[in-house]
Amino acid sequence: xxxDFSDDQKQLRDQARKFLAEKCSPKAVRVVLDGKAPYDKExxxxxxxxxxxxxxxxxxxxxxxxxxLELCVIAEEMGRANAPVPFSSTVYLAAEALxxxxxxxxxxxxxxxxASGEAIGTLALFEGKGxxxxxxxxxxxxxxxxxGVKKPVADGAVADFAVVAxxxxxxxxxxxxxxxxxxxxxxxxxxxxLTNLDPTRGQAEIAFKDCKAEPLGAAGEGWSILTQVLDxxxxxCAFEQVGGSDRALEMGRDYALDxxxxxxxxxxxxxxxxxxxxxxxxxxxxxxxxxxxxxxLSTNAAELPEAAAAARISATQAFQHCAKNNIQxxxxxxxxxxxxxxxxxxxxxxxxxxxxxxTYWEDQLIDRMRKKNAA
Amino acid sequence: xxFDDTPQEAEFRATARAWIGANAPKQYEEELRKSxxxxxxxxxxxxxxxxxxxxxxxxxxxxxxxxxPKEYGGRxxxxxxxxxxxxEEGPFGxxxxxxxxxxxxxxxTMMAFAREEHKxxxxxxxxxxxxxxxxxxxxxxxxxxVAGLRTRAEKDGDDWVINGQKIWTSGAHYxxxxxxxxxxxxxxxxxxxxxxxxxDMKSPGVEVRPIKQASGxxxxxxxxxxxxxxxxxxxxxxxGDGWNVSLTTLMNERSAIGAAVSTGFPELFEYCSSLxxxxxxxxxxxxxxxxxxxxxxxxxxxxYTSMRAISALSKGERPGPENxxxxxxxxxxxxxxxxxxxxxxxxSGVISSAExxxxxxxxxxxxxxxxxxxxxGGTDEIMRNIIAERxxxxxxxxxxxxxxPFNKIPTKGRG
Ligand SMILES: Cc1cc2nc3c(=O)[nH]c(=O)nc-3n(C[C@H](O)[C@H](O)[C@H](O)COP(=O)(O)OP(=O)(O)OC[C@H]3O[C@@H](n4cnc5c(N)ncnc54)[C@H](O)[C@@H]3O)c2cc1C
Numbered sequence: 001x002x003x004d005f006s007d008d009q010k011q012l013r014d015q016a017r018k019f020l021a022e023k024c025s026p027k028a029v030r031v032v033l034d035g036k037a038p039y040d041k042e043x044x045x046x047x048x049x050x051x052x053x054x055x056x057x058x059x060x061x062x063x064x065x066x067x068x069l070e071l072c073v074i075a076e077e078m079g080r081a082n083a084p085v086p087f088s089s090t091v092y093l094a095a096e097a098l099x100x101x102x103x104x105x106x107x108x109x110x111x112x113x114x115a116s117g118e119a120i121g122t123l124a125l126f127e128g129k130g131x132x133x134x135x136x137x138x139x140x141x142x143x144x145x146x147x148g149v150k151k152p153v154a155d156g157a158v159a160d161f162a163v164v165a166x167x168x169x170x171x172x173x174x175x176x177x178x179x180x181x182x183x184x185x186x187x188x189x190x191x192x193x194l195t196n197l198d199p200t201r202g203q204a205e206i207a208f209k210d211c212k213a214e215p216l217g218a219a220g221e222g223w224s225i226l227t228q229v230l231d232x233x234x235x236x237c238a239f240e241q242v243g244g245s246d247r248a249l250e251m252g253r254d255y256a257l258d259x260x261x262x263x264x265x266x267x268x269x270x271x272x273x274x275x276x277x278x279x280x281x282x283x284x285x286x287x288x289x290x291x292x293x294x295x296x297l298s299t300n301a302a303e304l305p306e307a308a309a310a311a312r313i314s315a316t317q318a319f320q321h322c323a324k325n326n327i328q329x330x331x332x333x334x335x336x337x338x339x340x341x342x343x344x345x346x347x348x349x350x351x352x353x354x355x356x357x358x359t360y361w362e363d364q365l366i367d368r369m370r371k372k373n374a375a
Numbered sequence: 376x377x378f379d380d381t382p383q384e385a386e387f388r389a390t391a392r393a394w395i396g397a398n399a400p401k402q403y404e405e406e407l408r409k410s411x412x413x414x415x416x417x418x419x420x421x422x423x424x425x426x427x428x429x430x431x432x433x434x435x436x437x438x439x440x441x442x443x444p445k446e447y448g449g450r451x452x453x454x455x456x457x458x459x460x461x462x463e464e465g466p467f468g469x470x471x472x473x474x475x476x477x478x479x480x481x482x483x484t485m486m487a488f489a490r491e492e493h494k495x496x497x498x499x500x501x502x503x504x505x506x507x508x509x510x511x512x513x514x515x516x517x518x519x520x521v522a523g524l525r526t527r528a529e530k531d532g533d534d535w536v537i538n539g540q541k542i543w544t545s546g547a548h549y550x551x552x553x554x555x556x557x558x559x560x561x562x563x564x565x566x567x568x569x570x571x572x573x574x575d576m577k578s579p580g581v582e583v584r585p586i587k588q589a590s591g592x593x594x595x596x597x598x599x600x601x602x603x604x605x606x607x608x609x610x611x612x613x614x615g616d617g618w619n620v621s622l623t624t625l626m627n628e629r630s631a632i633g634a635a636v637s638t639g640f641p642e643l644f645e646y647c648s649s650l651x652x653x654x655x656x657x658x659x660x661x662x663x664x665x666x667x668x669x670x671x672x673x674x675x676x677x678x679y680t681s682m683r684a685i686s687a688l689s690k691g692e693r694p695g696p697e698n699x700x701x702x703x704x705x706x707x708x709x710x711x712x713x714x715x716x717x718x719x720x721x722x723s724g725v726i727s728s729a730e731x732x733x734x735x736x737x738x739x740x741x742x743x744x745x746x747x748x749x750x751x752g753g754t755d756e757i758m759r760n761i762i763a764e765r766x767x768x769x770x771x772x773x774x775x776x777x778x779x780p781f782n783k784i785p786t787k788g789r790g
Contacts, residue, residue: 001384001455002377003679003686069376253767268770270756273763280762281700285676292679295376314672362668363661369671370658373648 003291005073012066013073019050020081026340032084032200033343038158038193039202040084044117053091054115057099062112068232068298072239072290079243079319082343084200086120086155088240088354092233093154094121097163097179101217101225106181110161122159124150124182124206125226131360132230134177134223139208141166141180144215146188146208154354156204157193159184163229164213165222177222180213188212198350200343230355231308235293238308238315241351242290245283245315248322248344252276252329259331272329279322286311286318306372309365316352316361323348380459387456391463394436399467400429407466411737412637412709413590413744415469423549426470430504440478440502447486447494448502454688476545477501477508481554483627485573488611488620497552497573509550509576511541511598512621516786518543519757521556521625522565522618523784526600528557528572535559535572535610537580537603545751547583547596550576554624555605556617561782568781569617574605590743625753626694636705636748639712639741640674643667646716646738657719666715673708677701696765702748703758710745713738 005013023046031037047053056071057063064070071091078087095114098107098121113119127150130136139148146166153162162182169176182189188211196203217225253276256267266272293311296304323345327334334341352358380388403425406417416422433439434448441457443449452460461468471478482501485494500506517523526539537557547553553576560568576583580603585593612620647667650657657663680700688694716738717724724735749755763769776784 001380001458001682001686002689003682004690005376249767253769256769264773265770267763268773270760270772273769274756274759276767276769277759277762280767281704284680284697284700285673285704288679288683289672289676291376291683292675295378298376309668310672310675313668314676317669317672359661359665362665365668365671366658366664369644370648373644 003295005069009069009073012070013077016050016052016074016077017080019046020077020083024081024083026082026343029082029084029200029340029343035199039086039155043083044085047085047087048115048117051115053087053117054111056091057095057111057115061107062115064115068236069294071236072294072297075236075239076243076246079240079347080247082200082244082247082340082347086122086158086201088201088233088237089122089155089159090114090120092236093123093229094159094161094163096232097123097216097225097229100228101179101221102181106214106216110181113160119160120155120158122153122155122162123229124153124156124162124164126150126152131356132226134174135172137165137167137177139164139166141168141178141213144180144213146180146182146211146213149205149207151205152194152196152203153206155202156206157191157202162206163216164208165226166213168219168222174223175220177226178219179216179222179225181216182208182211182213186212196350197353198346200347201350227305231305232297233355234308234312234361235290235297235304237351237355238286238290238293238311241315241319241348242283242287244344244347244351245279245286245318245322248319248326248341248348249276249279249283251341251344252279252322252326255330255333266329275325275329279325282314282318282321286315289314306365306368309361309368312355312361313358313365316358319344319348320352384455384459388459388463391438391460394438395463395465395467398432398436399464400425404466407469409737410466410469411642411741412639412748413592413740413742414737415472422470423473426473427504429467429470430474434499434503439504440482443482443486443498443502447482448499454685458682458685473546474501474504474507476510477506477550480510480624480627481508481552481573484554484571484611484620484624487623488571489573490608493573493609501552506551507546507549509544509547509553510624511544511547511553511555512624513543514540515542519754521621522569524556524558524569526555526557527561528559528570528605530559530607531604533607534604535570535607537572537574537600537605539600541598541600543586543595543751544583544598545595547576547598548585548593552576553598554611556621558781559614559617562780563615564778565776565781565784566618567615569621570614571611571617571620572605572609573611574603574609578603578605580604589746590740592744626696626698636702637709638670638674638677638705639709639716639738640670642737642741643670643712643716647719650719652719663719670708670712673704677704696761699753699758699761702752703755703762706745706749706755709741709748713742713745717742 023043032040051064052074054063055066056068059065098110127138161184164180164182165177166180167176168178190207192205194203194205256272257265259266290311293307296307327341330341333339437450440449441452441460445451501508512521514524516525528535528537555572555574557570558568559570580601582599584597586595587593647657720735727736727739764771
């Protein structure tokens, strides 16, 4: 047993941290936050050059073939830096869907393009209110033609292709859902940007009108593939959330050491110290749950569904907790646009919804624990 | 990152499993399995006797205090082997809770500060459970503020003479030895005038009076010292260096308690899996599931946090102040879990007589024991201070008595 990242993986983390500190300063994030660019194109290019986009993509498809533990390490740094790029939608969702279910030709077409930064991908699953569930998929596919509207689609306005969940049956079961690959630049789609909680990662509405699409994976297998994709993404997002939690805690700690009130550093007041200690506690629990998720993901263990849900819940809670208390530690300054606290607050709360809400994952976790206990 | 056993670990596991299978006191297995915080007594046997017998059997076969050096009664095992042993020992491990203070705190302190001949004399019977140890730190005037203690030790020839009173001393009523923190110089600031000893609890002048606890049990005691003589060679560390010595004890205490602390989650999950509410099974109720999920991730988070600590230990890193997290999280969690389990039972949750108690009783016992968990071994507030100061590097609390000679410090809050 060894419950830690290897020295090589830690080196990769240091490398990613250094790179992002240089290329992804809060100032750079603000360019996207202020609406001056849909995402940071320079950074995206740099990430590709560093090999970070394809770190878990096999070499035969143009990636680095390192693996998912390495991707977890990078995800944490992406979260720490609050990177304004379509990383999660492209790398965790689109690439993972292709890795799980893509044909050789589909992998050859899209995976190298992802690794090199030429293609941005996303997953089009949601259709308005509601959590992931077969009954919430109304968009239809008939004879390879899609009709319906998806929203919100993460990074939909900048994506080159999408993995789309569509209804192909009417039994009301999981088997009604199939996945399709759509080249968003090929016509038949109408994309509209939506304003959202976290402008550093865009959301869009995509309308498919008699849009030609190729199946991804076998017909009727869509829901089972989606479940696997969401589980993997849950672990990877958890690492982003852990990175964000740690950064928010660090910002709070630094400010508490700097700011003087009543003739003392505010960090010497117990109410403030204890608030920061509690942030440390939730960030630590989230990190530990995420490590377990990383192990399950990297070994494709039978524990993955349960581990993914636990990592997701724990990391969502921790990031929200740390981000909100970071503002509190900063007092009035924390509530200004000027200070960076709100960027993490936005990201924390947007990420809490991205793969389905907390309530959804709580439900999933208990289901999965019951199944395990029954087995 | 790897959760699987290495070949050596697998071999160790198989050997441990076989030995436990052949030797554990199986007649108590069911009862031990059903026990939880606050409810570890055996119905038809004295748990201390059962625990001592099991510990002795383990020691004779080389399975006691696994991580201790062999010459002191241990096995010289790696931290990971210790975890494997705990997994395999399962419910029988509950029995070693009787020795947690001796094994977790007194032993390591002796190992760090006692003379070699004393280590060889006293540690093996501590490891084997033949001799039980207690920790005599807290006093009416000094709990969180341990360094505020007043029990005096005065040099008289080759002996020290002890006078004063300790309180909350767990297990003192069945202990053979204890480690004792005293004041040897009241004219210097409080941290500088302390000295540590170990002593025979049967020494003349030691009087132990059990205290009835809020939970109804009597696990801790008051201990009075009247002209108790301790030979100088039983001193641990230098005269006046007792604070440093006690820090070693407290650090070990945190990891010993932190690793062993229960959360109540497995009990609650099991309970909700069978409980019927008005609208159907509890586990299918949305509100119940949300509560369960929140506690599930705390329990797993703690479990994997301690695994990370063990991975660090096995790479030669020392247990750090971050170990305070275990007791801090689990203490209030078990209190909340117990409260919620009783809430689910509605009005009948209050009953603790025979049949009704079968389900509620477990959580009632937890509820009544939990407040102690949040106080013993450092209160929640002290744990948060430790994390804030020693992990996050925030400033220490303002200490108005820091540089004042101990005998000049005010002793009352009001009036
Ligand atoms: C079940 C149990 C077993 C125990 N076993 C032993 C044992 O075997 N040996 C032994 O030596 N002791 C033992 N203790 C004693 C235990 O270590 C002390 O009770 C504990 O350290 C708290 O000290 P106190 O009771 O004096 O409370 P106090 O220190 O008086 O604390 C009262 C309140 O003030 C708060 N407080 C105090 N100082 C601060 C501060 N600086 N900042 C913020 N809040 C503060 C505390 O958190 C608490 O809420 C045991 C206690 C219990 C409950």
